[in-house]
Amino acid sequence: MQWYQTVFELIDMRSFSNLWFWIVLAVLWSTVSHYVLGVPFDMVTRARRIGGQAQTDLEDMVRINVNRRLYIARVSGLWMVALVTGGLTALALLGFVYRVQFAQALFLLFAPVALVGVLSLRAAARIEDQGPQGEALCRFLVRHRLQIQLVGIVAIFVTAMWGMWQNMNVSAFR
Numbered sequence: 001m002q003w004y005q006t007v008f009e010l011i012d013m014r015s016f017s018n019l020w021f022w023i024v025l026a027v028l029w030s031t032v033s034h035y036v037l038g039v040p041f042d043m044v045t046r047a048r049r050i051g052g053q054a055q056t057d058l059e060d061m062v063r064i065n066v067n068r069r070l071y072i073a074r075v076s077g078l079w080m081v082a083l084v085t086g087g088l089t090a091l092a093l094l095g096f097v098y099r100v101q102f103a104q105a106l107f108l109l110f111a112p113v114a115l116v117g118v119l120s121l122r123a124a125a126r127i128e129d130q131g132p133q134g135e136a137l138c139r140f141l142v143r144h145r146l147q148i149q150l151v152g153i154v155a156i157f158v159t160a161m162w163g164m165w166q167n168m169n170v171s172a173f174r
Contacts (some may be wrong), residue, residue: 015105016163017170019102025159028109029152030044036145037120037127038065044145055126059133066124073121082116108162112155116148 015021034041039061048060073080088111095104123144132140 015101016166021105021163025109025156028113029156032113032116033145033149033152036141036148037062037069037124039141041141041145044138044141048135055134059137060135062127066127069121069124072129073124084117088114104162104166108155108159112151116151119144119147119151 036044039058043061044052045057047055088107091103091107091110094100095107127140
């Protein structure tokens, strides 16, 4: 039992003081901001720069992902909303009412991603309605990526502030 205690003394298992949590946070927001509506952003920059077949590929990828997202939302959207809001509510209650730090960390990871999901669904519906093509589609995707990055910046800032607050509170009581 002593090796178990030594490992947990060596590696702090609280969420906000754990390096792995911050690595997951960075990878999460890097990935979320790179895949705009499921399309890698390098396709957007290549389509703007080269045009032609790259633009056609981008439009096809966007069309496929928009149709896929809207189909899923129309078929099982209500269930998904219920499950996501129920899960986020459970994490928020466990984390901020019962003070479970792991639940706080998960809530601070998943709540902004859920907001990005709503923004992406709204963007998909606008693309279906307006049907932008060419440069207009590229501008739309760049604006949508900027919105996602702004959500990410606020989420990282709030998570960092909350994490520092939790670490200071824990170290003050030791």
